[in-house]
Amino acid sequence: MKKILLLIPVFMLLAACSGSDDNIRNNPNLPNVNFRFQLNLNFPEYNDLQFPGNSFATYNYGVRGVVIYNINNSQYVAFELSDPNHPPSSCSGMTVNGVIASCGCDDNKYNIITGELSEGDGQYTMRPYQVRRSGNVLDVFN
Secondary structure, eight states, rough: OHHHHHHHHHHHHHHHOOOOOOOHOOOTTHHHHHHEEEEEEESSSGGGSSTTOOEEEESSSTTEEEEEESSSOEEEEEOOOTTTTSOSSSTTEEEEEEEEEEEESSSEEEOOOOOOOOEEEHHHHOOEEEEEEEETTTEEEE
């Protein structure tokens, strides 16, 4: 009987935990868009992505664009270039300078390695996208 009484609180604790982070990632400012594109690192325009510490921004995908950052040649990150703390507008697209993405609407600045807000106001981080490397091709998608 004691074992059952001990298992009940453990079961209740496990049942209360959620394996989903949907509430954190559901940003009302950014619409969900589906896309998939590939970058062949053998092409000259993507050459910088062959070296750790470099990034490449494209404005053809996502809401306002996507930035891809090479962490260590085996790890890459990609983030949406629309400020997550503003609804999409003519000024909500961000530009990348070094490892900082800056919003044209205000002084919000984000770290493109982590996606976190580094200056300004807001509750949301940059929206992450998936990146997979296969040989010299990066597959970026959401």
